[in-house]
Every structure is written in C-alpha cells, then in structure tokens.
Amino acid sequence: MIKKLTVLLCGVCLSGSVMAKTQAEFQTYLANLKHEAIAKGYDSKLIDDAFATATYKEKVVSADKNQPEVKETLETYLPKRVPQWKIDRARKLYAENKDVLEQVAKEFGVQARFIVALWGLESNFGAIQGGHNVISSLVTLAFDGRREALYKRQLWAALDILKSGHITLDKFKGSWAGAMGQTQFMPTSFNAYAVDYNNDGRKDIWTTKEDAFASIANYLKQEGWNDSLTWGRQVQLPENFDSKYVLVRGTKTRKQWLEYWNDSERSLADWQALGVRKADGSDLPNVDVRAALVMPDDINGRMYLAYDNYKVFMHWNRSYYFATSVGYLSDRIGYPKI
Known part of the structure; x- marks a missing residue:
C-alpha cells in the first residue's frame, strides 16, 4: 500500500513538473509572439492587453488531439444533428425573423432557409457559441505546434478584429478551436465574410442577429451560391x-x-x-x-x-455529413425549387 502511494505521489509530482515546464515554455513562446506581432505593426498596447489574457489551456490541446471518432452513418447522424425539435425551432425563428431574413436573402441572393439552417447547425440559433478566450485558444494551439502556421494566421486575424473594434477583449469568446459567434466563423473567415448589416460600425456576429444573418449570406454568395438552385x-x-x-x-x-x-x-x-x-x-x-x-x-x-451549391457548403466545412445536414434542415424548413 505504501509502495502504491509512493508511486502515485511521484506520478503527481512528475505531472506537476511537466506542467511547470510546459508553462515556462509557453511563456517564452508568448514573448516571441509578442515580438513577432510588434514586427507586423500591431500596436503595443493592443498586444499587451490581448496577450495578458493568454494562458496555456491544456483542455484545448486535449480537445484538438482527441476529437471523437465515433462510427456514424447518415441514418444515425441526421436524427441527432437535425432532430424534430430543431426543425420546429428553425421554422419558428424563421417566422419571427422573417422580415430581416428575407431582406438579407434578397440583397445577397441566398434563400433564407439556408441562412437559418446554418445558423441552427453552427450555434443552435446563437445559443451555443463557446466560452473559451479566443486569444488563449489560438496561442495554445499555435504553441502546440501541430498546425502552428494555421493558428498563427488565425491569431493575427483575431488581433485585426480587436484592432477594428468589432468586439471587446472581455467578450472575445468562442469554441476551443477559436470559432466565434452565432456563425462560428474562424477569425480569417470573419475578416473575409462578416458584415455590419445594421450599420452600427461593428461586425457583431456574437449578439446582433442581423449581422449574423448577413455574414452567413455573404459567405455563401462570395463562394459562388446560386439562388436559382437548391442544394x-x-x-x-x-x-x-x-x-x-x-x-x-x-x-x-x-x-x-x-x-x-x-x-x-x-x-x-x-x-x-x-x-x-x-x-x-x-x-x-x-x-x-x-x-x-x-x-x-x-x-x-x-x-x-x-448541385453546385453543395460545393459551397463543402467550402464552409468539407464534410459530406455536415453539407447534407444543412441541406436536410433547409428542406424541412421549406421545400426547394428544383
């Protein structure tokens, strides 16, 4: 019993030692990122403020490396991804937001039911946006090194979002991977597609539905959407x-x-x-x-x-299951033309 307890305590000490080393390496990495950000021309106060919130998130690395690989088929996936309650809620929210949805649909040339379907599948109609500090998540994932270049690009894009004043640092939250808002855009996607639809000076995909709807529509339109077709x-x-x-x-x-x-x-x-x-x-x-x-x-x-619109879904998320689930929900909201 004493031997087992000794081994257990040693294991805890070793784990603590590894974490202390990791934290020290992370701080060094963070300091280097600051120098790189300054060299890119970012304001020193912006960098100090943003990086002051950055901490190493072991759970983020764990989530990235251990994403579930459950064997699915569409027969099991669709009922979970698009249950009847979600269809009912999509129809209800479409009706409640009909005026703005159809205005956005007309301006961007994207049928409103597809906007609602993506809204519902990405963030449960804005209810689930993630509570992770975006800067911490991106710095942690860059530090991890498996996809450093990818996450550094996202980090610079995130700093651009803060610099432009679209969101305050204390509210800059998202998924563990850095996907943000009701649209779950990554920072580079935000900078490419987000829209200030209500003209208040901010592209607010977090709390402003009009901006979220228009941002989804703008993404689809820019990637080649054809509103004369279904999916x-x-x-x-x-x-x-x-x-x-x-x-x-x-x-x-x-x-x-x-x-x-x-x-x-x-x-x-x-x-x-x-x-x-x-x-x-x-x-x-x-x-x-x-x-x-x-x-x-x-x-x-x-x-x-x-049809070609399916390719646009695959640009958003290159998964046949995801693309098909968006189309499936859109059909349940309102049946297609062709």
Whole structure:
C-alpha cells in the first residue's frame, strides 16, 4: 500500500513538473509572439492587453488531439444533428425573423432557409457559441505546434478584429478551436465574410442577429451560391449501378476535391439515362442542371445528386455529413425549387 502511494505521489509530482515546464515554455513562446506581432505593426498596447489574457489551456490541446471518432452513418447522424425539435425551432425563428431574413436573402441572393439552417447547425440559433478566450485558444494551439502556421494566421486575424473594434477583449469568446459567434466563423473567415448589416460600425456576429444573418449570406454568395438552385436531392440507384460514377469521400486537398467533383458532374438528363431516380422512384426534373452523385456512406447508404451549391457548403466545412445536414434542415424548413 505504501509502495502504491509512493508511486502515485511521484506520478503527481512528475505531472506537476511537466506542467511547470510546459508553462515556462509557453511563456517564452508568448514573448516571441509578442515580438513577432510588434514586427507586423500591431500596436503595443493592443498586444499587451490581448496577450495578458493568454494562458496555456491544456483542455484545448486535449480537445484538438482527441476529437471523437465515433462510427456514424447518415441514418444515425441526421436524427441527432437535425432532430424534430430543431426543425420546429428553425421554422419558428424563421417566422419571427422573417422580415430581416428575407431582406438579407434578397440583397445577397441566398434563400433564407439556408441562412437559418446554418445558423441552427453552427450555434443552435446563437445559443451555443463557446466560452473559451479566443486569444488563449489560438496561442495554445499555435504553441502546440501541430498546425502552428494555421493558428498563427488565425491569431493575427483575431488581433485585426480587436484592432477594428468589432468586439471587446472581455467578450472575445468562442469554441476551443477559436470559432466565434452565432456563425462560428474562424477569425480569417470573419475578416473575409462578416458584415455590419445594421450599420452600427461593428461586425457583431456574437449578439446582433442581423449581422449574423448577413455574414452567413455573404459567405455563401462570395463562394459562388446560386439562388436559382437548391442544394441537391436524395435519389435511388438502379440495381448493379456502376460505382465509378459516385463521388466518394476521401482526404484530397480542396483543389483536388474540386477537380474530382468537376470530373464527376453530369447533367440531370445523363443521370436519368443512367437509371438514377428521385427517392420516391419518379423521374428527375427535366431542367438543364448539372450535378455530382454523392455517397456519404457506402453504396447501400443514402445517395444524393448534389448541385453546385453543395460545393459551397463543402467550402464552409468539407464534410459530406455536415453539407447534407444543412441541406436536410433547409428542406424541412421549406421545400426547394428544383
């Protein structure tokens, strides 16, 4: 018993020693970041204030390295990601915010139901935005080193947000990874797409719904959204369908994935000739639209003909499950045109 207690205490001491060393290394890293920020031209007071809040967050590193790898299929994922209560709430909030949503939709050329779907899936309609100090999260993740260049870019972008006065330091909160606000934009996405829709001088995706709606719409529009189309549709395949036509999941770079998509696209008439039908067995729409055949799981799982707007979802988050869940929720809010 005494031996076990001694081993346990030694383990605690060792853990404390490792953490003390890590904290010391973190402070050195933080000092170097300050010098780098000054060299980039950031104001010394901004740097001092922002970095004074930065602490090493072991939980952030743990979350980054140990993201869950639960085996999912769309059959299990969609009911959890888009339960009936979320559909009901999406419809209710659409009705409550109809005037501003439809104004934003008209100005940006993005159907309002897609704005609401992304709002709901990213932050539960603004209710879950994360309580982590954004600067601490980004500095911790850069310090960890696995994706240092990525998180340093996010850190500089975060300083730009503070410098521009869009949010105060005490309210600069987000997810453990640095995603922020009702839109869950990373700092670089904020700087590229966020909109001050109510013209109060701040792009406030945290507390101002109008800014959040317009920022979502602006993201989609800038990435090529076409409001004459929907996102895609679930389809059924004929027996012995040749799998070479199917766009499968993979770890390709974004450029490779887009090339793969473009090579896989066919007209709806071509898919009709190959025996592809709507989920209810009826013919595909007789319109001049191109689509790729997406297989989120395997040949026995759900299949979708995905239009160009699906690619925009994949730019937001390159996951077939995510993209399909956005489309699925948007359809439950209001049915598509094509």
